Amino acid sequence: MTPSLALRRVSVRGLRNLARVDIEPVPRLNVIAGDNGHGKTSLLEAIYLVSTTRSFRAERAGEVVQTGQDLATIIATVQDGLVVREQRAIVGPRVKSYLVDGKRPDRLVTFATLTPVVVFHPGDLSLVTGPASLRRTLLDRVALFHEPTSGDHRQRFLRALRERQDILERKGSSAAELSVYEELMAREGALLAAARERAAERLTEALTPAFTRMAARELELGVSYRPGGTTDSDQFGAALFSHRAADLRRHTATFGPQRDELELSIDGRPARTQASQGQQRVLTLALKVAELATVRAARGAEPILLLDDVSSELDPARTGAVYEFLRETSGQVFVTTTRPDLLVTPGATIADRADWHLRDGALVP
Amino acid sequence: MRLLARLPGVGEKTAMRFALHLITDAALARELGASLVELPARIGPCERCGNLAELSADGQVRCSICRDTRRDPTLLCVVAKIQDLLAIERSGAMRGRYFVLGKLLSPLDGIGPEELPLRSLVAIIRSEAVTEAIIATPPSVDGEATALYIARELSGLGVRTTRIASGIPHGGDLEFADQITLGRALEGRRRIGE
Ligand SMILES: Nc1ncnc2c1ncn2[C@@H]1O[C@H](COP(=O)(O)OP(=O)(O)O)[C@@H](O)[C@H]1O
Ligand SMILES: [Mg+2]
Ligand SMILES: [Zn+2]
Numbered sequence: 001m002t003p004s005l006a007l008r009r010v011s012v013r014g015l016r017n018l019a020r021v022d023i024e025p026v027p028r029l030n031v032i033a034g035d036n037g038h039g040k041t042s043l044l045e046a047i048y049l050v051s052t053t054r055s056f057r058a059e060r061a062g063e064v065v066q067t068g069q070d071l072a073t074i075i076a077t078v079q080d081g082l083v084v085r086e087q088r089a090i091v092g093p094r095v096k097s098y099l100v101d102g103k104r105p106d107r108l109v110t111f112a113t114l115t116p117v118v119v120f121h122p123g124d125l126s127l128v129t130g131p132a133s134l135r136r137t138l139l140d141r142v143a144l145f146h147e148p149t150s151g152d153h154r155q156r157f158l159r160a161l162r163e164r165q166d167i168l169e170r171k172g173s174s175a176a177e178l179s180v181y182e183e184l185m186a187r188e189g190a191l192l193a194a195a196r197e198r199a200a201e202r203l204t205e206a207l208t209p210a211f212t213r214m215a216a217r218e219l220e221l222g223v224s225y226r227p228g229g230t231t232d233s234d235q236f237g238a239a240l241f242s243h244r245a246a247d248l249r250r251h252t253a254t255f256g257p258q259r260d261e262l263e264l265s266i267d268g269r270p271a272r273t274q275a276s277q278g279q280q281r282v283l284t285l286a287l288k289v290a291e292l293a294t295v296r297a298a299r300g301a302e303p304i305l306l307l308d309d310v311s312s313e314l315d316p317a318r319t320g321a322v323y324e325f326l327r328e329t330s331g332q333v334f335v336t337t338t339r340p341d342l343l344v345t346p347g348a349t350i351a352d353r354a355d356w357h358l359r360d361g362a363l364v365p
Numbered sequence: 366m367r368l369l370a371r372l373p374g375v376g377e378k379t380a381m382r383f384a385l386h387l388i389t390d391a392a393l394a395r396e397l398g399a400s401l402v403e404l405p406a407r408i409g410p411c412e413r414c415g416n417l418a419e420l421s422a423d424g425q426v427r428c429s430i431c432r433d434t435r436r437d438p439t440l441l442c443v444v445a446k447i448q449d450l451l452a453i454e455r456s457g458a459m460r461g462r463y464f465v466l467g468k469l470l471s472p473l474d475g476i477g478p479e480e481l482p483l484r485s486l487v488a489i490i491r492s493e494a495v496t497e498a499i500i501a502t503p504p505s506v507d508g509e510a511t512a513l514y515i516a517r518e519l520s521g522l523g524v525r526t527t528r529i530a531s532g533i534p535h536g537g538d539l540e541f542a543d544q545i546t547l548g549r550a551l552e553g554r555r556r557i558g559e
Contacts, residue, residue: 163507
């Protein structure tokens with residue numbers, strides 16, 4: 001079966017160590033091989049950037065520009081059902097330009113959700129055990145595809161939060177303009193909390209069956225969204241007012257969705273601290289499979305999947321992850337590995353698979 | 366060339382192009398120089414609203430909009446900058462007059478309410494026939510915060526305070542919004558606090 005959404009061509013110029021790379025991926029499984037430091041992750045980063053306007057490992061997209069260059073350019077030809085479009089990202093420290101068929105989309109989020117991509121990279125291995133910010137990012141990704149405005153609410157909330165904290169610290173808790181920034185935080189924060197609550201529900205619906213399917217034995221999974229704020233903007237505003245003194249003392253805002261948590265438990269015990277490593281690993285994979293499923297449902301298309309270093313000769317168990325993902329998606333997949341020979345992919349036949357080899361930032365035969 | 370590069374939107378390359386052109390066209394250079402010398406003496410901010418105004422002989426500095434008697438004196442549109450005023454004028458949807466703030470609240474840049482020209486704004490509303498203040502600051506966080514702050518300051522003056530409808534994308538710039546969008550935003554204005 002040919003997936004309805006696939007990258008047919010990707011051209012990268014001046015991104016990290018990739019001076020000039022052009023590939024024509026196959027619709028199913030693309031294996032990107034090469035020794036460490038030769039540019040495998042950078043190629044996935046390029047694909048992610050031209051699809052989402054973001055990097056999955058750099059804070060700012062501009063950081064990916066190759067040393068000595070002004071700009072990084074990525075051009076992708078995307079087959080989306082019967083339509084073929086060209087997406088172009090040109091980024092630099094001071095430039096950001098995203099074009100679809102040569103035209104600027106009306107809003108950035110339109111561009112960022114056009115070609116759905118889900119990435120699984122080593123940083124995601126701490127999705128269950130690491131800081132809550134990783135799980136908030138997951139919720140925000142799910143929310144963005146269902147409710148594109150949720151990204152605006154998040155951005156505006158965080159901006160208002162920084163400004164309120166700045167006023168508090170410079171002028172104290174009776175500054176005249178505090179209340180208007182709190183009103184904005186309350187308005188945007190309540191909308192963000194509501195969007196995250198709905199995203200958590202959608203994620204849970206997909207997560208529970210995925211986890212059950214992947215776990216070795218029957219385990220009871222608990223998922224609950226614990227808001228750090230509230231979805232009621234009046235209550236939100238009142239809480240901010242009453243937290244002024246504490247927020248000043250602690251130099252940080254203590255009420256709001258910046259403290260949201262997605263709590264995960266297995267058989268009633270917190271997965272973060274008390275699950276076995278094996279259970280944590282299965283839950284991590286299940287979270288990613290759930291992200292894949294919710295994005296698929298929102299967009300009505302099979303997302304493109306990027307798997308970075310999930311198979312490694314150091315950890316043969318992790319090749320299993322690739323196997324599991326191939327079973328979960330019929331879409332286009334990109335996998336990086338140092339050992340393509342060890343990558344067994346029962347879900348894909350030889351005809352479905354193409355291997356690419358990177359050395360010093362260039363493709364070699 | 367260094368001076369040219371200080372103009373907004375002019376980088377080093379453009380400044381160089383301007384400079385080379387002015388060297389080859391001495392007449393243009395002289396004419397440009399002369400009008401630049403006159404500029405501050407002839408054009409300045411309108412004393413009432415902050416719009417650009419030609420200075421008149423009698424010392425009164427009022428812009429053409431403030432002097433236009435056909436304008437609806439009951440409507441006052443509050444904008445962040447002159448470019449926004451010009452954009453709204455182009456849309457043709459505003460029958461009243463304007464007030465240019467010149468800046469927005471921006472805590473991270475150290476701009477607080479004491480820096481907003483609110484006294485002049487209140488003075489205009491008190492002394493003129495204004496019944497509705499339309500706050501047309503941009504839909505950014507600082508634009509919204511400024512709108513809310515002004516609405517609060519104007520409450521109790523007996524004017525209706527309204528906010529232009531969103532429709533201009535979040536974080537978007539009024540200056541670059543098209544005429545239809547701006548016209549709709551003005552028509553769809555709502556009372557602040559509702
Ligand atoms: N901005 C940059 N300019 C040039 N080279 C870079 C830049 N950032 C990282 N690199 C280099 O790019 C190489 C590729 O890294 P990476 O894609 O992570 O390799 P891999 O995933 O194959 O291990 C690394 O050797 C790194 O030093
Ligand atoms: Mg890598
Ligand atoms: Zn005037």
